[in-house]
Amino acid sequence: MSLSLRSTVRLSSGYDMPLLGLGVYQNNDCIPACIAALKHGYRHIDSARMYQNEARVGRAVRESGVPREDVFVTTKIYHPEFGYESTLKAVDNSLQKFKFDYVDLFLIHSPISGKEMRLATYRALLEARNAGKIKTVGVSNYGVKHLEEIREAGLETPAINQIELHPFCQQKPIVAYCKERGIVIQAYCPLVRGSFDNPVLQEVAQKYKKDVAQVLVRWSLQSGFSPLPKSSQPARVVSNADLYDFEISSEDVAKIDALDRGKDGAVSWNPVDAD
Secondary structure, X not given: OOOOOOOEEEOOOOOEEEOOOEEOOOOOOOHHHHHHHHHHOOOEEEOOHHHOOHHHHHHHHHHHOOOHHHOEEEEEEOHHHOOHHHHHHHHXXXXXXXXXXXXXXXXXXXXXXXXXXXXXXXXXXXXXXHOOOEEEEEEEOOOHHHHHHHHHOOOOOOOEEEEEOEOXXXXXXXXXXXXXXXXXXXXXXXXXXXXXXXXXXXXXXXXXXXXXXXXXXXXXXXOOOXXXXXXXXXXXXXXXXXXXXXXXXXXXXXXXXXXXXXXXHOOOOOOOOOO
C-alpha cells in the first residue's frame, strides 16, 4: 500500500482530504503543536467548538506560512447549540474565531439531542455549505440508526463519520455501513490514549523497529481510515507521522485486528448508541 504524508482521500463532496490529521482535543495552547505539524508536512487539523481552540488553530495556520487553501481544517458543533438557527449562528461564530472565510469540514459532534434536533442541525449545516461557508458536511459518533435517519429524511449522505476507532474498539457494523455508502471514516483516539502495554502491539512495534504509537496510526491508515492522533508536544507530533518507511504485513494486521473488544474496548465517551 503506497502511502505518504500527502496521501488524500476524495470525499463525496468532491474535495480531497489529507488522510493523516492532527487532533487538538484538550490542547488549549495548540499553536506550537499545529505549527510543528504544518512545518513537518501535515495538512489536516481537527478542532471543535467544544475544544475552545478554534482561534488558536486559525492563528497557527496563519503563522505557519502554509497557504490557507492548502490546510484542511475541521470543526464540530456540540449538542447544546443544536437547532437550525443556532447552528447557522454557530457556523458564523466559528468562522469569526478562525478568521477564515470557510471551514473545510463541519461535523455534528455527536448524536446526543434526539432525532429532530439532529436533522435540523444537519439541514442548517447543508444550508451553510450552500452559502459557501463550509466545503464539506459530516457527522461524528453516529451509529447506523443515526445515519439511517438522514437517509430516511431524504437528505444527502454525510461525507464523513468521525468515530472512536482503534484496535480495541473497531466499530465494525458502523464501518461496514459507511464503506458501503462511500462515507469516509475518521478515527479519533487512534493512540488509545497512550495505552501501549498490549503485548501484541509491543511485539509488532519491535518487529518493525517503530514505537507503538506509530504502529497504531499505520494500522489505521492501512485499514482505510483517516486517523487523528493528538499530542501537545511538537516532537511527538512529528514522530507520529514517521509512518511511511514501513508497511505492516497482512499477518501482523490480522494479529492487531484480533484485539477488537467492540464497545467494551472504548477509551472515550463513544456515544454511538445515543437515542
